[in-house]
Amino acid sequence: MRLKECGIRPALNLTPQRRELLPHGTLDFPCGRYAECYTPDPGHGLPWHWHDDLEIIYISSGEMTAEIPGHQYRLTAGDCIAFNSGILHSGSTTTLCEIRSMVFSPVLVTGGKDTVFAKKYLSPLIGCSAFRAWVFDRDTEAAAIHSFIAAYRALAQAAPGYEFAVRDHLSAVCLALCRRFTDNFQKVDVPHRNQDEYRVQQMLTYIQKNFAHSITVGDIAGAAGIGERECLRCFQKTIHVPPIQYLLKYRIMQGADALLARPTDSIAEIAVACGFDSPSNFSQHFRRFYNCTPREYRSRSV
Numbered sequence: 001m002r003l004k005e006c007g008i009r010p011a012l013n014l015t016p017q018r019r020e021l022l023p024h025g026t027l028d029f030p031c032g033r034y035a036e037c038y039t040p041d042p043g044h045g046l047p048w049h050w051h052d053d054l055e056i057i058y059i060s061s062g063e064m065t066a067e068i069p070g071h072q073y074r075l076t077a078g079d080c081i082a083f084n085s086g087i088l089h090s091g092s093t094t095t096l097c098e099i100r101s102m103v104f105s106p107v108l109v110t111g112g113k114d115t116v117f118a119k120k121y122l123s124p125l126i127g128c129s130a131f132r133a134w135v136f137d138r139d140t141e142a143a144a145i146h147s148f149i150a151a152y153r154a155l156a157q158a159a160p161g162y163e164f165a166v167r168d169h170l171s172a173v174c175l176a177l178c179r180r181f182t183d184n185f186q187k188v189d190v191p192h193r194n195q196d197e198y199r200v201q202q203m204l205t206y207i208q209k210n211f212a213h214s215i216t217v218g219d220i221a222g223a224a225g226i227g228e229r230e231c232l233r234c235f236q237k238t239i240h241v242p243p244i245q246y247l248l249k250y251r252i253m254q255g256a257d258a259l260l261a262r263p264t265d266s267i268a269e270i271a272v273a274c275g276f277d278s279p280s281n282f283s284q285h286f287r288r289f290y291n292c293t294p295r296e297y298r299s300r301s302v
Helices: 106-110 116-126 142-157 162-184 195-210 217-223 228-238 243-261 267-273 279-290 294-300
Strands: 031-038 046-049 054-061 063-068 071-076 080-083 089-092 097-104 133-135
Touching (some): 031 142, 063 097, 080 142, 097 106, 097 142, 116 162, 133 162, 142 162, 195 217, 195 228, 195 243, 217 228, 217 243, 228 243, 243 279, 267 294, 279 294
Antiparallel strands (some): 054 097, 063 089, 080 133
C-alpha cells in the first residue's frame, strides 16, 4: 500500500523535546487535521510522542490500540479518544486502520490565557490530573463525537468562515471534556506525569538529538542522570520497549521519512544520516521493519 494514498503523517517528525515538529495549522489558526492509514507493519503506527496541544483521534475503520504510560485503550470504528496536553501517547494496529485526527492549541478555543474560557474551563482541564486520555462514550457523549466530526469536515472543506465553525465545534468537544472532569479540577494531588515518565521524556529528548551518532544505553541513561539498570526499568515500565530497540526503530522510521523527503539522496547517505554504520546494515533492518528494501520502499511511494 502506498503511503501517499493513505495520507500518513511523516514518521517521527519531532523536536528535540520529543514534541511533534509538524505545524498544526498556523500561528493565527493553530489547528491541524490528519487523515491517516495505518497497517500492522511495525513502522506504520503512531509513535510515542507528546505535544503542548490537545489531540483528538476518531477511528474511521479498523481497530487501534492507543496507549499512554500505564494504560491501553482498545478502539474500534466509531470510537473517539482525546489526549491531554503534555501526555506521552502512541498507537498501533493489527488490522488496516484509518483514523481522522485533529491537533489544536487550547488558545484556539479560549482566545487567550486571561479569558473566562481559559481561566474557568480549559486551564483547569489541561491541569487536571485525572484527564490524561479519555474515550468518549458512544451513547452519553455522542454529541461530542459528532462535534469532532463536524469540526474535522469544516476544516477539510475550508468553506468561507470555516474558522468559526471549527472553533465552535471544538469548543463543544472541550465543553464535554470539562463536564466529564469538572469534579476533578481542584484535585492536584497526582501530577500529570510521574518521575518515570519525566525521565523517559528526557531520554527520548537525548535520542532525538543524537540518533545520528553512536549511542549506548549508558549515554541514554546519563541524559536522565540515572544508571543503566534504572534506564532499562523506566523504558520497560513506561513505554514497554528497551531503549536500544526504540532507538533502532526511531532510526529506521527516520530513514523511511528521509527516503521520501530527500529523493536525490543515495541510500548510503540516508543510512549514515540516520546513524547506521553501513548501507547494508540499514537495508537489513529496514527490510525487517517494512518487508521491502529501502529502494523498493522509495519507488513504491512515488
